[in-house]
Amino acid sequence: MAKRIRMLPSRNMSTRLALYLFIMNSFILIVSSAAGYKFTSTVIKKNTAYYAEHYIGSMNNELNFYFRDVDLMTASLFYMSKNLFSGLDNYTRRLELGEDLDGLRNGRDYIEDILVLNNDLQAAGTMPIVMDQLLRADIYRRVMGSDGELVVSPIGYPTFVQDPSKANRPVLFAGRKIISESNRIEGIIIVTLPAERITDIVKKGEKRYDERLFLVDRHGILMEPASIGELPHDGEEMLKEAGGELPSFTRYGHMIVTGNNRQTQPLNIVGIIPEKALLKDAAAILNLQLVMNFALLVIGMTLALVLAYRFLRPVVRLAHFMRTVGNQQLVPYQTRGNKDEIGYLILSFNRMIRRLKRSFRRIHDEREKQKKAELRALQAQINPHFIYNTLNNVRWLARMGQSESIFDILTSMNIILVSAFQLEKPIITIEEELKHLDAYLAIQTMIHPGKFDVVYDLEESIRSGPIARMSLQPLVENAIFHGVLPKNEPGQIRIKGWVELDHVILQVADSGVGTVKDASRDDTRSEMREHVGMRNVDKRIKLYFGNQYGVNWSSERNVGTTVTVSLPIKESFLRGNDA
Template sequence: MKLLGKLQNMRIRNKIFIIYIPLILLPLFIVIYTSNHILTSSIFGKTQKNIHDESKLITTRIAGILSNANIYINILTIEINNIYEENNITSNDPVELVKSSNQIHNAIAYHTQLFQEIDYAAFIDINSRVISPAASSGDFIGLFNKDIMKTLQKNKTTSNVWFAMQKRDYLVNDSNRPIITLGKRVVSTETGQTLGFLIVNINEDTISSIFPAISSSSKGYFIVDQQGIVVSSSHNEDVLKPAGDNELIQWMHDGDTVHKEVEIKGELNLLTQNTIEGFDWKLINQIQVSELTHDTYVNTLVIVGVGVICIGIAFLSVFFLSKLIANPIIKLTRLAKEVKRGNLDVTFKSEASDEVGILASVFDAMIEKVRELLRTIKSEQKKKREYEFNLIQSQIQPHFLYNTIETINMFIRLDMKENALKTTEALVSFYRISLSKGNNIIRIKEEIRLIESYLSIQAFRYVDYMDYTIDIDEEILEYDIPKLTLQPLVENAIYHGLKIKNSKGSLAIRGYRSNNFIIIEVHDNGVGMSASKINEILEQSSESNDKINFGVSSVSDRIKLFYGDNSGLKIESVQGDFTKITIFLEIKEMKVDE
């Protein structure tokens, strides 16, 4: 019964839609959902299995590369021990050193050819001589102060030490290529003394070359260490950079799930992880879900296309039914909505004498009555705003008068008669203009003289806080402006911008004409204000009791009262930097009593 009641209260066009559209959309959604779910589940299952098998193969090959590096460095350790024993190197005899260096050089070169994974290998003896088939052989002063050498010296055992993927400018073939390094202390098997240190480098390219080719839109395979840094990747620009956000790195550390869907840069990605044993590395595969679901997307487009055609047919049916049955009522409803939005310039003309015609005549009479009421209310509101304007002016000045008299009194007490005289003259000038024989509208030149008097008084009071400049184009001086428009803005800039600043600031007033508007800017380099504070000021009514924002909001109200909604204020501010209030006055003639 409730559903039937709701249906009866609906508009005629909606009732027609309620009947037709579900008959088409419901089967369409069921087909799309079912086919997409089945197809997507199948694609994801096959993809995850393929990635799992492929990842196992990759991790096995990487483990083989790293294992070969360990075998390589252990073989060289034995070879170097044999060379030292055969040559009985016990002194710094140059002949013995050259002979042994050549033998070690040849051993490294020979085994490097056998182990193609090795990019660079070097033996550093205890005299800092670097022996390597690479160009970086010779004596290197300060080599033992490098981080890698310090770590190997601290390691008192003969165990192999792996160093993180990095770029460095020593003991490498190319300082621009990332490498992973294996180091080892070489100890004499006879005496137990340290003979030197072996350094073996594997290029990152050697590891990433194992990864399968990838499409341009997916990241493919990459390896991440425990710190979340990319160790190896098919994308060279990603190496040695963070793998992603904290959520992604936490998932890698937890290892709770092998597969995870994560949104990265607005795209949903399927991530798969596998552990590379012995290194605490994670082999990650990242592929965009949109690639996996491309076929699903095509299937959806076909079904949606058919659905759109069906919906189009339904819309045509609704249109013809509405035209035959409900058009007059729908038109009346549309006009009523326009009235609700505030548009009263509408009429419903109907030549019919039936029920619709009666509704039309009643509707038009009602609209005319509303227009008449609104004209009356608008006239009364304008009078009320004028009363408010007079109240605003009376609230602006008393505190200024009190503070200025107090300043004059202070100057007299300090025997600063010249300052007291100038302040008194400025005060007289300020009130002479502000009174203006009771006029609410004055020339801009008079408003500028008023603000000059005000600023000269404030400059005496706040000599340590501010400097000021006034730059007004002559072409706008004869235009009209509501009296005391600038004073509240300048007062706000001084008290809430410059005075609470830790250093001396400046205030600049600039006026000019732009097209059909007069622009006046009040700019200070004080403490600024937040965006929320700006909104609070602009949205606040002049009827508010908040004295901090009262002045600025009252100016905004007065401008709109005298100039209309095309004029007003714009506030720009950066906290700790500046505040600029711009006045826009649409140029129009207003009566000024001379």
């Protein structure tokens, strides 16, 4: 008994119940953890973005305080002195302008030097320069390519300064092209700022989230070349996208923070924070939550499995017995008296078994009766049609006084009728069916001499195969009366048979007039009689052998008609009957 009720875990009801609960709770756990992680991540990112925006915004405000002053100073120099760029070929004039510019520089400790250059490449400023070096400098090219706005150039060395102590000290370059009200270029002004004064603003002591700060211009170009190696993958694309309407955004797995609109300032500080580092706290919280929830889930599912097996064990036994019954035979379930819901279920099952047994017997008997009645009706439909045609021909022979022909016809007709009315044996061999067909063809040959000839082409192996009685005669009759005779010239009827896969194929082909009519349409009485015979044979074959067998036909006008009969081979038919 223990062996009988033993079941595989995948089939055990209690195991499946516990498994379903485990999957359901696991799904809820995963969804809730994912939602919690997303919520926590969103809050952390929002808070970080909020503080980073204000922090970097304050640094940008400090940075741009210098550049607003530089911007104002470079723009106002020309308007305060209309002859700013004139007379620079005079040494005295250059000294005076240099002293004025030196006074401006001394009042601003964040300015290193100021240089004025006119269109004739005559310069004056707070330091002597090498003109060839200046013309090759990046700041000169940027200023000349601008439209008069303040531009900056990356931190570097002022190689155009003659003083070696200054030429070897890194600075940040700023400058602008001076354009008069008449849209005439008057000259350029270049200002250098100590690099450490700018980079000190960017430097930050503690880095909680591995954040990195970069100094860029309004086009996203790094102003501190040494920082290029610190850029993450796709960092240059991030810097170019920074400075839009959003003070912060996420791209390429990083949070990019500017704190303000970079397009309004010549220089800006951009912060890049890796999201992985940003969310490490959220990931730690998630991992702890998952471990605790999974431990509780395992404990809960273990208890659920024990309880489920305790209460569902009778149901499991009944289910196993029901599978056995379904695979073998209908027998009632024998068990001890259970007076709970399980006992009521067993009682209902046993009642159902008894009702099913009675129903199956009744259905089987009714099906057999129905099948026999339908087969008799179909057989009866064939017999009167054949008898009517034959007697009609005998009547005309009798009028013509051909008594010997009438005797031969009636002899053959007797053979056919004896076979046709043996309803208790509806299945015969193909060999027997061909003998009855020969008797029918003997009648038709006598009635229609010289009108047609019949050719047999059958494999010997199929002659012992099964066929429904009187199946070929209606098909050959159609070939004679609806195919060959209407052609008004001699024709041929070919009867072929062969084995194809697991089917026996019989084919009746004539060289008659053919047709293009659809067999499903009742166009004429002649065609109705022709199709009734084929439908009758098709229905009887399907009733005997199954819907995979039956009759198909094809026809072509003035070429002929081919009727194909599909039958089981002898072995497969016997196996089907045994089953």
